[in-house]
Amino acid sequence: MRYSDMNVLGDYCYISKGMCLFSEEGDFKKSDLLSDVKDAIHCREYVEGKNIEKYLVRKIRFVEYNTYRSPALLSRPTFPELYSTPKIIFNILGQMTGTYDDTGLMHNNSLNACVLWKDLHNIDNKSIQSSIKRYSKYSREELEKISEMVNIKYLLGVMNSKYADTLLINMRGGDYHIYPEHVRNIPIPVATEAQQLAIIKLVDEILFIKKTTPSANTQKKEAEIDALVYELYGVKEEDRK
Numbered sequence: 001m002r003y004s005d006m007n008v009l010g011d012y013c014y015i016s017k018g019m020c021l022f023s024e025e026g027d028f029k030k031s032d033l034l035s036d037v038k039d040a041i042h043c044r045e046y047v048e049g050k051n052i053e054k055y056l057v058r059k060i061r062f063v064e065y066n067t068y069r070s071p072a073l074l075s076r077p078t079f080p081e082l083y084s085t086p087k088i089i090f091n092i093l094g095q096m097t098g099t100y101d102d103t104g105l106m107h108n109n110s111l112n113a114c115v116l117w118k119d120l121h122n123i124d125n126k127s128i129q130s131s132i133k134r135y136s137k138y139s140r141e142e143l144e145k146i147s148e149m150v151n152i153k154y155l156l157g158v159m160n161s162k163y164a165d166t167l168l169i170n171m172r173g174g175d176y177h178i179y180p181e182h183v184r185n186i187p188i189p190v191a192t193e194a195q196q197l198a199i200i201k202l203v204d205e206i207l208f209i210k211k212t213t214p215s216a217n218t219q220k221k222e223a224e225i226d227a228l229v230y231e232l233y234g235v236k237e238e239d240r241k
Helices: 126-135 140-147 152-159 162-172 180-184 193-212 219-233
Strands: 013-017 042-047 061-064 087-091 098-101 111-116
Touching: 013 126, 013 180, 087 152, 098 152, 098 193, 111 152, 111 180, 126 140, 152 193, 152 219, 162 180, 162 219, 193 219
Parallel strands: none
Antiparallel strands: 013 111, 042 061, 087 098, 087 111
């Protein structure tokens, strides 16, 4: 099998959908918890899949949190460190689109979060335990050690590349949804520090440009990342088209 010698994204990151913002009992729904304005109740910044593009968060709203109903009564509350830890967030529909967040953005299940295992070192809960038991051939300690080999922005560059999208399409088998198990199984090339830094530098430049000028065209820099990623996967020039 091609790339069978590579670790997959799930070996580097814990991957999970975000919160389900409604009550199982029907006492409240998502719209009851959101606001366009920050206040004492709607105190956490919040995004959805429709609010992000590659390397960009388009719109931020505010979600009710630390009240009697949120997160305690949410259908799927997840856990706080999923959001407070530096992470990649990916959409769950259509073409894979990801960006980086280290500001504590919360999100619902229209986005997948990817957090390096090493950054969850002191966090232990049933969700993490279940993920390792179901999806990994490694122990928790081994996963944390493997994740020390990569920078999360390197992973973002790889995952936003054209070739990673091709790999994902093959795994999805025509499914329009991008489930955590799809993202989890993307093979990730082992890269030297210099190879990672070359991609990280471009990712940082794109993130800065998009933050300061959201409408800016960064296709040239993204193409540079694509070229570096093709090299890491060993895709020859004649095969890239």
